[in-house]
Amino acid sequence: MPDPSEEDRLPPGQHVPRGRPVIHYGRVPQFRPERWSFLVFGATASGEEARFGWPEFSALPRVTVLADFHCVTKFSLMGNEWRGVSAATLMRAAPPAEGVRHVMIWGEYGYSANIRMSDFARDSTLFATELDEKPLSPERGHPVRVVVPHLYAWKSVKWVRAVEYMIDDRRGFWEERGYHNVGDPWREQRYSYQEDADDGPSWFGPDHVT
Ligand SMILES: Nc1nc2c(c(=O)[nH]1)N[C@H]1C(S)=C(S)[C@@H](COP(=O)(O)O)O[C@H]1N2
Ligand SMILES: [Mo]
Secondary structure, eight states, X not given: OOOHHHXXXXXXXXXXXXXXXXXXXXXXXXXXXXXXXXEEEESBSSSSOEEEEHHHHHTSOOEEEEEEEEOTTSBEEXXXXXXXXXXXXXXXXXXXXXXXXXXXXXXXXXXEEEEEXXXXXXXXOEEEEXXXXXXXXXXXXXXXXXXXXXXXXXXXXXXXXXXXXXXXOOOOTTGGGTBOSSXXXXXXXXXXXGOOGGGXXXXXXXXXXX
8 A cells, every 4th residue: 555645745747656666878897996987077166176986985074865856758756865975975075166167966877867956955865875774786777876856866876976166057868858957856847848938058050040
């Protein structure tokens, strides 16, 4: 039987599936700690990029976030206990320049997702290393994945390797392929045809007014 409180927590059009689906595009990368690095680049406050090796990243303080997780293909994974480094902690370690309004999150093999700085800076946005008190499994993003629980799950980049601070918005992997630039599940922002003019960058160049 579905838990009634879970039903109340479901955004429109979502359901709780049997089991816990894993999905991603492409293959699961191998983690090699000695080769792994995490880069913060783009419009940083210092003008320099910041690089964290695995030991440096692992030394950052962790928080726990309890959150549901909504895939645009309409299943939701309820009650996940994520543990990891909050976006706020990362921003203190490698601050953005003034005027940064958007962030591109980069995963292995060039997967990417753009989010607004206001979404990145939420308390519940984190770089998770654990799910339900266990290290992330390889297919869930080991060693680190992003979790942005209040947006559709394609924004929660697995195998994350970099964060790019941006003054102007750019579309990520799925946002370029017809998915909504913002992706709020409570507003059912699934597809780009639903976008208002201020939800995303123009498709036709920066000077084009739509
Ligand atoms: N690097 C990477 N991250 C990704 C994806 C991907 O294809 N590559 N897929 C996204 C999508 S569409 C979803 S629904 C979630 C699925 O997370 P899960 O496998 O832990 O359920 O991961 C997201 N993060
Ligand atoms: Mo998804």
